[in-house]
Amino acid sequence: MGSRVWFPTLGLVAWLCCLSLEPVQAGKVLAIPVDGSHWLSMKILVEELGRRGHEVVVLVPETSLLIKGSDSHKTEIYQVPFTKAELDENFNSLRESLFEKPPDITDLFVNVQRLVNFTSFQERGCESLLKNEPLMSRLKREGFDLVLTDPFLPCGSLLAQIFSIPAVYFLRGLPCTLDLKASRCPAPPSYVPVSFSGNSDVMTFPQRVKNMMMSFVESYVCHMMYGHFDDLVRRHLKDFQSYQELISHGSVWLLRYDFTFEYPRPLMPNMVLIGGINCAKKAPLPADLQEFVDGSGDDGFIVFTMGSMVSDIPLEKSKKFVEAFRQIPQRVLWRYTGVLPDNMPKNVKILKWLPQNDLLAHPKAKVFMTHGGTHGIYEGICNGVPMLMFPLFGDQGDNVDRMVTRGVAETMSIFHFTTESLVAALKRIIHDKSYKEKMATLSAIHRDRPVEPLDLAVFWTEFVMRHKGAEHLRVAAHDLNWIQYHSLDVLGFFVLIITFALWLELKFCLFCIRKCGRKGTGKRKRE
Amino acid sequence: MGSRVWFPTLGLVAWLCCLSLEPVQAGKVLAIPVDGSHWLSMKILVEELGRRGHEVVVLVPETSLLIKGSDSHKTEIYQVPFTKAELDENFNSLRESLFEKPPDITDLFVNVQRLVNFTSFQERGCESLLKNEPLMSRLKREGFDLVLTDPFLPCGSLLAQIFSIPAVYFLRGLPCTLDLKASRCPAPPSYVPVSFSGNSDVMTFPQRVKNMMMSFVESYVCHMMYGHFDDLVRRHLKDFQSYQELISHGSVWLLRYDFTFEYPRPLMPNMVLIGGINCAKKAPLPADLQEFVDGSGDDGFIVFTMGSMVSDIPLEKSKKFVEAFRQIPQRVLWRYTGVLPDNMPKNVKILKWLPQNDLLAHPKAKVFMTHGGTHGIYEGICNGVPMLMFPLFGDQGDNVDRMVTRGVAETMSIFHFTTESLVAALKRIIHDKSYKEKMATLSAIHRDRPVEPLDLAVFWTEFVMRHKGAEHLRVAAHDLNWIQYHSLDVLGFFVLIITFALWLELKFCLFCIRKCGRKGTGKRKRE
Incomplete structure (x- = not known):
């Protein structure tokens, strides 16, 4: 769409006038x-x-x-x-x-x-x-x-x-x-x-x-x-x-x-x-959160949540997360209610609840670490934030597959991840521009809808x-029942008709052969 | 929806504000x-x-x-x-x-x-x-x-x-x-x-x-x-x-x-x-047409067209139409360019082109006589006018079936109709309220859409x-090709596996029988 002028959607404006306000x-x-x-x-x-x-x-x-x-x-x-x-x-x-x-x-x-x-x-x-x-x-x-x-x-x-x-x-x-x-x-x-x-x-x-x-x-x-x-x-x-x-x-x-x-x-x-x-709805962030994310500089911040169903994670796993966060320059907002290791790094803020959608809407949001529930995924998509996903159960595995296929997320196993693999994955998602670009495209398509x-x-x-x-x-x-829906009764009827026709043909052939045979026998007899 | 108050769609109004005017x-x-x-x-x-x-x-x-x-x-x-x-x-x-x-x-x-x-x-x-x-x-x-x-x-x-x-x-x-x-x-x-x-x-x-x-x-x-x-x-x-x-x-x-x-x-x-x-668009009627339809009184008027592809109808058929129109109190607007019988009744107005949609939008429009093209059908539906249909060719027969099934139209054969059957059909459509009521319902559903x-x-x-x-x-x-789309290769593979499994089983059974048989023979021999 070359170098032509931009103008607001007259279409939508005209449309409003046509709406039948029934x-x-x-x-x-x-x-x-x-x-x-x-x-x-x-x-x-x-x-x-x-x-x-x-x-x-x-x-x-x-x-x-x-x-x-x-x-x-x-x-x-x-x-x-x-x-x-x-x-x-x-x-x-x-x-x-x-x-x-x-x-x-x-x-x-x-x-x-x-x-x-x-x-x-x-x-x-x-x-x-x-x-x-x-x-x-x-x-x-x-x-x-x-x-x-x-x-x-x-x-x-x-x-x-x-x-x-x-x-x-x-x-x-x-x-x-x-x-x-x-x-x-x-x-x-x-x-x-x-x-x-x-x-x-x-x-x-x-x-x-x-x-x-x-x-x-x-x-x-x-x-x-x-x-x-x-x-x-x-x-x-x-x-x-x-x-x-x-x-x-x-x-x-x-x-x-x-x-x-x-x-x-x-x-x-x-x-x-x-x-x-x-x-759909965005609200301003609470003052402390606003300050925390605004202060994240060019490195930006990461939002991390495992969903409302997961209140705690085994300590050896949460330690791995914490150690990884310690090694990256990004700030991290982590919704978590479980036990934490001592000596938490300063770039991590723990919250019992966080305004996930409003945080993801912030321009400095770099990665969304999530379990792959559809609510979170759509908040990631509509705000255009690439994801690092830890599917846990139910449909989450399938959900995560869909995002990974599109190149807007990476997935890690909660059982096999290490501090090193986590740091590497976060760095890839943040520094390899393709994740962000593909997510921006997906987000633009998602948000472009008539209603x-x-x-x-x-x-x-x-x-x-x-x-x-x-x-x-x-x-x-x-x-229709299952058989009718799949037309199996109709196909069965066709098979019956064809079988009957073949049987008739066979009968007719046998009859002809017998006739000819008899004639032959008669002839031979006459001879 | 009981006896509750009516109010304009706040929904739509609220909606306008949310529209992302990209x-x-x-x-x-x-x-x-x-x-x-x-x-x-x-x-x-x-x-x-x-x-x-x-x-x-x-x-x-x-x-x-x-x-x-x-x-x-x-x-x-x-x-x-x-x-x-x-x-x-x-x-x-x-x-x-x-x-x-x-x-x-x-x-x-x-x-x-x-x-x-x-x-x-x-x-x-x-x-x-x-x-x-x-x-x-x-x-x-x-x-x-x-x-x-x-x-x-x-x-x-x-x-x-x-x-x-x-x-x-x-x-x-x-x-x-x-x-x-x-x-x-x-x-x-x-x-x-x-x-x-x-x-x-x-x-x-x-x-x-x-x-x-x-x-x-x-x-x-x-x-x-x-x-x-x-x-x-x-x-x-x-x-x-x-x-x-x-x-x-x-x-x-x-x-x-x-x-x-x-x-x-x-x-x-x-x-x-x-x-x-x-x-979508309605325009005011030309003055002469407006006067003609306004003057149709309680009996109202009929719009008749056989589509742009039909310029003339054999005279014996057009005579039947004219005779039927003579017997009804409704005025008739007929888009027609062919030869007409002499002595046309006064309630019929012939036009080379007519603003079909604007005419059907008039509250006095009682019946739409048409061949069943989709343009005309949708003008009938959106204006809520029941139809008398004469399908001619192409998809028109199928289109007409759809309207007749819904009880908003009757169909007549252009080959078999008589003046009497035409008059009777028009009277049924005008006086049997079910046609108009069903068409009004269909029209309301059709026009009730988010965009x-x-x-x-x-x-x-x-x-x-x-x-x-x-x-x-x-x-x-x-x-996918046809075979892949219908999973016929996969089903074929299953059939192969099952056949192989059955063959193996059969082989095994035969082997067992032979073994047992041999043992039996040995026993008998020993006996």
Whole structure:
């Protein structure tokens, strides 16, 4: 785009004038979130809906960790048949032995078993909500227009179906890609890598074999993992056979990714990509942090966090981190609550919580050291900061692969890294310009979109309320079973027809041969 | 959404403030349109790009019918090895015998043969452009940032590849769904109806059998139909084997439909739906028309057009129309240039051209009588006017099926309709409220979108210029052949492994049996 003049997007300005400012009725939204980091991003939409005049009630178990009421929404608390300590214990099992041994192929099954335990626990909570008749009647009387939920747990979609109101889903994805299966979204295993496969979208033949095998395993695992939810659904909804069938009725899937992070692949009409919704807002830094980062000079600073689920790291590992930080000129902001070695270097500031997104937005931010959760990754992308990643569990390995493939991050094993390898990696990321350049390009593409993710999420939530669903986006594939969807019955019919035709032809040939034979015999007899 | 207050979309207003008004560099666009009705909608985008400060050069064959220069864009005319009369004759063959006999299954082949003739003619035009060295050098020197083209004809995508600049496609779809094949968009024949099949997205078993058979036929037809283009591509680009392969390199597909018209089905990341782009702008009616429609009273009026390709209708047919119009109280505006019967009724006004969209926007418009071109259909949808449709050729039958399935239109055969059946159909559409109500719902859904189609088209065109393509939206499937894409090699490998394992098992069993047998024989011998 040569040497032509620059001017502000007249397009967007003209566009504003054309917008059909259709009046939006204030709606009543029942939000049923999943606790923990899942809530942190749904909260952004919940609060925005509140700000835009909708009445939002958030349904919260009494043991909730993070979900609180606010000016923008009310909370409705329900009892669960377990204590907070029990929940914590169950939750802790998810992060158990995180630092003990390197992950291997059997981890898939360990992770699944942990998730099964966790979800069976959550199922009990949901069951007790559904049996809480006074609360259920009260919620029903409220006349909600919409259920906003994360289908990672089943309560939201169940309530939507029981109350006969449309559901909007808000998620990053579901274990064993149940989101794709439920929305009937094609994901050919020839170029869509299966979770935990370590594959990218470009695969060699052996990688494609592995991918296909893992897609078979995944199908089996799916069956096992969602068993509790399937039972719950069958108990409460006579017309439904599985959890997958239930969630296939969601009106719109708000998916927290886009194709600067995820590998490009097919989408369904009711999928809306809102990746980066969590890095919309910037706030000024607290004075002490501002001073710390401003004072980092040309060397800049590093932001380091292992996510809200990791409160401490074994001391021998944290020592390695500290020793590495001692050897570099950058300042380091480390979100950490665990035990630290003595004699901490002066360039390291430890905080119990840090304004990650605001720090990454600072021009002196050089590297983001993170475990590879999608929230952090999008904050890295939208602020254009290259990453050094230590994937720990769940989807983090897959997330990290995506960033490494794009050349905007390096990955290190939390089990095998040394002080030297860490220093070397940090130096590479800081001094090899390609990381920063590729990240700047990725960031520019990510931020260049016709509508901001939060506004898109609000639009589609309001759309579903205005039109009582989004039936026009629902594919007819939902009414087909597996055999019909893959046209196996039709192909079988063709095989039958062809076989019958061949049989007829064979019969006819045999008949001709016999006829000719007889004639021959007759002739010979006559002769 | 109960009895709550109404207020203007704060959302949209808030949104405007968040918009990242990124500066857009004025780009240089080479537009290579397809003449006729295809140009009429691309022109909307071309003019808007011009208005937004981009320099647009439209490449036009000297025989062009409709493409003219304007304030917003320049035209560059190239010579073609045929006269306008020859082109007209070739073009006329497309509409030949339109009214002679009802369509049947063999029409698919007739239509294909006509298209082959038409496209081979167009290919000659393209060939002469590519051999026009002075013009080609001049165009190359211009340093365009983007080719905007309709891949219905091959010149645009060829030039983009030759000049190594990204291409944006603007189309409704391609014959035999080459657009889906080239973009690697899955379209399972179990619920995506094949062109000319007469199926909807909900099919019985026999319909699915028909759909599958027609998808086989379509694959064969594709081969035949794009033969000329394949040859052209192979002649000019050594690395390309087919036209499908060439157009798979398009950065973004701007598709003139959405799911209020098309049946919902999978999409690819680089597909952008801009259905309804042609009914954005409304203008006041000319005084005489305004007076005519205002004076239609409570009965309202009917808009009747058979599209720009049909200039006249056989007299016995136009008589039937006229007699039907005589029997109804509605006024009729008929775009028609052919011979008319004597004694025309006073409620009918004949015009050589009519402002269709502005007329349909009038509140007294009751029925839109049309042949089922997508431009007209979208004007019907966006203005919420139910339709009576007379499909003639090409995709019109499929288009009409989509509207009839939704209960917003009726269809009549141009060969079999009578004055009585026409009057009855018009009365049903006017007096049975369901047509209007369903159309109003469809219209509301169609118009309820986060970004207007024209702005979306401009956004993605500018996006491709800003980022020199949209590589992040290109699926890795493009690098796989048919066998790899469907994982047939991987499945074959599994079959091989399983067969080998079974063979080994069989060998082992036989070995055991033999061993046991020998032992038995030994025993017996010893006995």
